[in-house]
């Protein structure tokens with residue numbers, strides 16, 4: 001027992017420092033020696049003032065305090081200790097035994113009261129009890145403080161996580177969620193705790209989320225990771241993408257109730273999860289993906305995606321025995337607008353064109369930007385050509401209205417080539433290529449129209465390459481020839497003009513006609529050089545005939561739409577005329593209606609410049625192109641050429657010829673000259689004469705012939721053809737080169 005006491009005393013000695021305060025030094029000394037004998041570290045103070053002084057500098061665990069002292073009494077010392085060392089316990093030892101004094105001391109914070117004279121054992125037991133209690137409180141406070149620090153640290157770690165950390169109960173209700181949820185999704189942890197996690201799942205991902213959590217094989221070692229969209233609140237984005245990793249935890253290892261920070265359902269947490277915000281990554285991926293398969297300017301599918309969809313559509317079409325259409329669209333005049341107004345305007349135009357084209361399409365059709373001003377369109381599952389024609393007409397019509405680019409009003413047209421599966425090809429590449437070929441046919445025939453691919457258009461690519469190479473050589477070697485077809489005044493039989501028609505004297509293949517190579521010349525841009533040679537040759541030859549007695553002889557030349565479109569068209573033509581010293585008044589250029597309608601404003605400006613120097617303008621193939629006749633009185637037009645097809649219609653019945661009648665009447669009304677082409681029979685000639693159409697050309701008078709023959713003819717007939725018999729070519733034996 002004695003040794004146990006000694007041990008305890010030892011402990012107390014280490015733990016407890018006691019201040020003994022009494023104004024009777026003898027009593028204080030006795031008390032101090034008693035306590036010291038129990039191993040306490042004791043300091044004596046013989047007045048209240050001295051005690052307060054000591055309390056300012058030395059730390060005490062316990063003060064044994066006399067209440068009644070002169071100057072500064074025990075209550076004042078208690079107050080001082082309370083302010084300086086609140087953790088120091090106080091036991092009052094006093095002769096004061098009244099209830100008032102005791103209760104006053106206890107109210108002021110004294111832990112116990114011992115009355116003088118004290119029983120040493122009772123005193124030691126009281127001191128020990130108080131000291132033990134003090135040390136327990138201290139230890140508890142210590143643990144509490146460490147717990148708080150630890151909790152704060154963990155809360156800091158969890159809340160500072162860049163990810164959302166959460167726990168769910170067995171039913172999927174949030175038991176805990178860190179504060180990251182607030183900055184990422186706009187919810188507070190408190191409002192979500194107790195709610196089912198479905199509450200924040202995007203509707204499209206609810207099934208996926210619930211399935212993933214209920215999967216049988218997930219565990220801490222085999223957590224479930226999935227990408228899911230979570231709903232946001234108060235954000236520009238309705239949802240954000242998260243990569244969530246979740247796994248079950250042992251149900252009893254964690255209990256969480258609503259008193260805990262972060263709220264709670266009061267249920268055991270069964271799942272632990274981390275949600276990482278991958279929105280930026282997903283968006284970057286989506287953008288890269290989009291970029292790989294779309295054109296960023298128009299946001300349309302690009303060539304790669306178009307081909308992919310076409311491939312699928314062909315497979316589907318083959319299986320279902322269905323037709324499909326591939327259209328190749330090329331904007332007319334885009335280059336000129338782009339060059340004159342700049343690329344920014346060009347881009348705006350492409351976007352506006354895209355918007356209009358899209359209004360003509362059905363769901364399931366694929367419009368793609370193939371590059372530059374080229375678009376392709378896939379119409380899957382069509383019934384036949386008519387479906388495609390209808391869409392093509394719609395597309396052409398929708399682009400007819402002007403586009404407003406800043407303060408500029410511009411007009412574009414579109415040339416559309418159509419290839420129908422399976423007639424125009426079985427493979428993706430073949431269909432695209434054939435639609436492209438058909439598109440070039442439209443371009444060559446005056447643009448702003450559509451046509452279907454047909455086998456006759458198809459020229460094998462090696463053949464095309466060879467032909468292009470040969471044509472370049474032909475230009476170098478001057479193999480192009482100009483043939484002339486007389487234009488005759490039907491009432492006087494005089495040759496009033498000559499239409500220059502190009503031929504190619506091919507070294508191996510003989511004489512080639514325009515249809516054999518002009519399309520290619522237009523596609524390859526060689527048309528400019530072809531024209532230059534034709535014009536130079538024709539100007540040179542015809543000017544000789546003009547000078548040798550045929551002063552009014554007219555030279556009619558055909559111009560390709562590609563040339564007329566060229567910004568330097570007027571200058572180039574004038575240069576050629578001047579270089580050959582050809583009288584401008586004897587020159588007539590033939591253009592088609594479509595060329596005019598492509599860009600009325602531009603073209604009227606160009607034609608006016610040419611007309612100002614005396615060049616005449618004829619509308620070729622009149623009646624076959626654009627239906628608006630409005631342009632006729634707005635442009636400096638001199639001649640209408642009635643298309644061959646209308647002349648052919650002149651047979652026995654007057655009904656068949658009604659279009660010719662109308663055209664001739666209109667030309668007379670507008671005071672325009674009129675010339676009928678393709679006159680082959682005397683019936684046609686007679687009919688036209690009666691109508692008052694006096695200028696004609698055609699096999700009846702003779703086909704286009706080389707310059708030498710024309711020279712002879714002019715000499716012989718003195719430019720007058722009395723009748724076809726006068727020609728070297730017998731009219732009865734009409735020569736056709738087609």
Ligand SMILES: Nc1nc2c(ncn2[C@@H]2O[C@@H]3COP(=O)(O)O[C@H]4[C@@H](O)[C@H](n5cnc6c(=O)[nH]c(N)nc65)O[C@@H]4COP(=O)(O)O[C@H]3[C@H]2O)c(=O)[nH]1
Pocket residue numbers: 485500501502513514515518531534558559560590620621644677678679680697698699700703704736
């Ligand atoms: N069936 C029939 N046909 C007749 C008759 N009379 C003339 N023809 C043919 O009809 C075409 C008339 O020329 P186009 O309509 O201007 O049509 C021309 C013209 O658009 C174009 N072309 C011809 N030469 C040139 C040229 O130098 N430059 C340009 N850009 N185009 C040209 O090629 C087209 C075809 O020229 P060609 O093959 O020479 O064919 C010529 C001519 O030979 C007839 O009584 N019956």
